[in-house]
Amino acid sequence: CNKLDAALQRCGFRLSNYVSTIKSKSYQSVLQAIINGMTNPEELAKMVHGRTINKHGRDKIKAAVSGLFSETDITIFRQTKEFIDTIERQIEECQKELTALCRKHFPEQYRRIQTIPGVKERAATAIIAETGVDMKMFATAACLVGWCGLRPRNDVSNGRYKSRKVTHGNRYLRQVLIEIAWVASRTRNCFFSNFSYVQTTVKKKSKMKIQVAIARKILVALWHMLSKEEDFIDIYLKRLEQQKLMEANLKSLESKLA
Template structure:
């Protein structure tokens, strides 16, 4: 929507909005001051209304996801891991399903496509290459993003990331940390435990943010 509105402005040689959010309060005030033909003004107003409608729909979806997260002990356990927020935890639970179908953590790693590919010809030595990228690509991508976040938080995951980065570079380190995260997730879900090096204050803040998104406690009990 913002790009469409901006293209309308550009077609009339109006420069980009000087404010960070074109659809925010200051951005809309600036928009109202721009001189455009009446039909273009109506189009801009229509796009702004659609932007607001989509925003309201997203708030409803986010509220429902937050309520689901608060009702799921597994999701809350995963959120004890640095870098894993509500969205990542819900996505991993949805992608994994019943964790007991994975006999060991390496099978979950393979399921997420985070295991290195292996090349071998005859009796010669095996060579390990890039990750296979098979399986759940969306969940894999979210784990890599979580790995970057975990690398900024004090703890074993950050220490692991830094060790790998020193040898192989930061991108390989992020993927390796994502692989380690998948192993940690398997253990937490299988054993019903929280992350051993969890930061209670950080976890409490995560849960508080989820509660705010979910609405009041009275609503949660409905």
């Protein structure tokens, strides 16, 4: 996708500077129109979403979709887009096959992993593909964390920290866990979002470092869930329920005393 956008920008096309992503509906509609031979800026600007036009102005959007497109350029755009569509279709087919295999051979573990906040179908299949479901391969949760490469680096000399980077490990699993951490930190009423708020807003810590910490906590929880065959238990919600129960008991006790 980035190569396709770079080829468009060489022709003076700058719409990617004004939309959230090059996979957006507006960008793809304008791109398809250019591939079909339409290069009139007035017509191309009409395909851009109204919010984008209102935010940046019609003149800017019109200038952004203007460009000098030769027949050779349009051919390159069409071939590149067909290549991208083929790859995306193959990825989708592989994902469907992987999901079917997980549901057939590991249905309980597949369901259990999705009880973690931020984990859905794609993330659950990726985790099973990388770690498997048998945690006997990892003696402790720390072993799994170290194998993934999320363990903090112990690089201290004379009281000075030379590096706080994580260790090397399975970078594919680490990338998935970091993405899950971002989603979990934005999920309302869960332990990870509360932890992220306290660490970043109250204690003023780096948001990126906190995401790594959340990913580590998710991996530790995953090890315990698969080892003990238990669903995810949200400590934050459990504490809230206990507080509500205590408040209800206090109110009932006060009413009895009154």
